[in-house]
Amino acid sequence: MKRHLLSAADLTREDAELVLSTADEMRSLADRPIKKLPALRGRTVVNLFFEDSTRTRISFEAAAKRLSADVINFSAKGSSLSKGESLKDTALTLEAMGADAVVIRHGASGAPHRLAHSGWVRSSVVNAGDGTHEHPTQALLDAFTMWRHLGPRNGGTLDGQRIAIVGDVLHSRVARSNALLLRTLGAEVTLVAPPTLLPVGVDTWGVETSYDLDGVIPKADAVMMLRVQRERMNGGFFPTAREYSRRYGLDGRRMATLQDHTIVMHPGPMVRGMEITADVADSDRSVIVEQVTNGVAVRMAVLYLLLGGSEPAHTEGDDL
Amino acid sequence: MCAQPAAQHDHEDDGSRTVLDARDITRALTRISHEILERNRGASDLVLLGIPSRGVPLAERIAERMASVEGVQVPVGSLDVTMYRDDLRLKPARTLMPTEIPPGGIDGKVVVLVDDVLYSGRTIRAALDAITEVGRPKGVQLAVLVDRGHRELPIRADFVGKNLPTSLAERVRVSLEPHDGVDAVQILETTPTHGKEAAR
Incomplete structure (x- = not known):
């Protein structure tokens, strides 16, 4: 090291x-x-x-x-x-x-x-x-949490595991560190965000990107929700909080489309009702406290x- | 294995000589198992803790022998002493080995530490420190496969497979199934180094 x-x-x-x-x-x-x-x-x-x-x-x-x-x-x-x-x-x-x-x-x-x-x-x-x-230490603890949950059914590694990172990627240091580390560990990362919240040059990160949350999460092995970092925003990145929540928030309906083993993660602090609903945050799939x-x-x-x-x-x- | 009646002092290609072969190790472990049972009047209250890496398979084998003699399964665990070593600061940060304390814990039990080679005694000192942070056993005893002398601390073993007088220029290499694919204790002639074997 x-x-x-x-x-x-x-x-x-x-x-x-x-x-x-x-x-x-x-x-x-x-x-x-x-x-x-x-x-x-x-x-x-x-x-x-x-x-x-x-x-x-x-x-x-x-x-x-x-x-x-x-x-x-x-x-x-x-x-x-x-x-x-x-x-x-x-x-x-x-x-x-x-x-x-x-x-x-x-x-x-x-x-x-x-x-x-x-x-x-x-x-x-x-x-x-x-x-x-x-x-980087947040990425390591996220990878550790995934490895503990997904590793045992995947030969002890994260090779080929599909990880969806959803939300305000533009302002997120967590997303960047996770994308880099998870790629090193062999996982396949998909960033899901509205076009305004994806950073310039994201195509060089070696990850997939998508604007369609419903198309990505049924295949994911782990879904990581990101907080919308309003303190770093000085423009209109999306029309309303409610519209953002509708399209990019994880609620009970979307959670029902996940595979049985899929875990839900959040680096914290989370805004309940914005990127994640309370019933998802408190569900059995949620490993947020374990993180x-x-x-x-x-x-x-x-x-x-x-x-x-x-x-x-x-x-x-x-x-x- | 069985076709080597007297492996003692056989010189191998790499300049090592085998001092204990598979059958010698088996006999030594059987004797140690009986001695532990005799000293403690049975297998109740015993916990075997192997010091990784080679101490763990030795502890498991001793527990197997005890199970066949007494019909009691003695709890076996492992105790990593890396973070308690007094030379931690002298080398690059070392990889940790697993510590697994049996479910019953060690409070009020007799802990038998098991290691492959007793040399300076510093590993055992570290293990004694590690034990105090896990619990308070009734007593601690030490079983080693080989005692090669050159103690630097006032520590001795209770159960010894073989006393092996060595010079500081020699290294003792313990190989155990399934880790190394073969059971053997060998002495290698070498100049003192700071390698792994020399540190034992």
Whole structure:
């Protein structure tokens, strides 16, 4: 593995499978009386969050703490960041404090890349979501959830599994990271969205696209609904919320057309009644709550593989 | 297999010499199984935990022998000690192996740790740490197929298949079915390396 996790495209198939199998071991920790491992004792993980986040920050914090690392939370509100400090000066501060890993969430696409490659810090940088670009640990936890549910009936891999990612692909870092990672793992991804919510250049992602939700989901093995990110919208992307919901929302009627084994996913936070109805979100097919549990295990695996040894774990795909 | 009456000190093509063949290993495991039963006066309260990777098939075989002797199925599990090792920071991050604690847990039980080679004792120290986080057994005992000496910590085995005096320049290679396709314990003459076998 590389020293930083900035993009889902940085992961080879061997890397990604190592994260999944490691996460599987981490997940069994939840059944033990003492939910703690000593692997990162004495290491410091800084959560640097320039954008609001609940589950990702808490998930990283729980993951680091279960591995016995010291965690420092740094959020934009109530810190020098709101006084106008630059990313560089913040990074130099973190470096001076001796951070071993920086988990960064930033509103600007590419901020984690800048932090990792500018020479400001020596620590590993983990991208926890940058703008509309990438969110690799979310993609890993989504892949892990699919692998747990779909793997056993498919020879333990996601090869050839059909994954539909539905909704606001344009503003979604989750969709991009998932498309990249799932392709690495051999799955067939179809992005379903209105034409206005598909990004320019989506044809280079190596995925199918469709405007017709009803035509795609009966063949899918997993359906991932995306939130409509109204805070990032400054124009008319669709006529009304109700029309969007009618054409691209997952309701009970559409859910009835799914195959028996198909799972329904959502990276959260979800807007019930918009992209997904309450009866679907609370149904047996929904693995949305499990995604959160798996998020901690996957982030533990990532932190362990990056920081657990003298250098990140070696996989067969590495140039040594 | 049966056509090798005395495999001791046979030199193989790769410079290794076989010190235990399949039948020697079978006999050693049978004796260890009886010794464990004798020491603990039966198989009740016992839990066998193999240390991956080679300790797990050894623990399973010991449980099979016990089942045929006592008619009781002793719970078998595996205990990965990777994250408890004191040399974790000295090498690239290592792949984790499965930890499977039997459904009954280990609280109040006698845990018998099973490993292939006892060397520095550091793996066992890590295993003792790992056990305390899983539960509180009544006692912990250690069974190993080979004790090759050179202890760096005050740790000893309760049940030993074979004491094998070695030099630090030698490596001990344990091969077990079905993992390796053959049952054998071999000594390889080599200069000390930081390879996997040398670390045992």
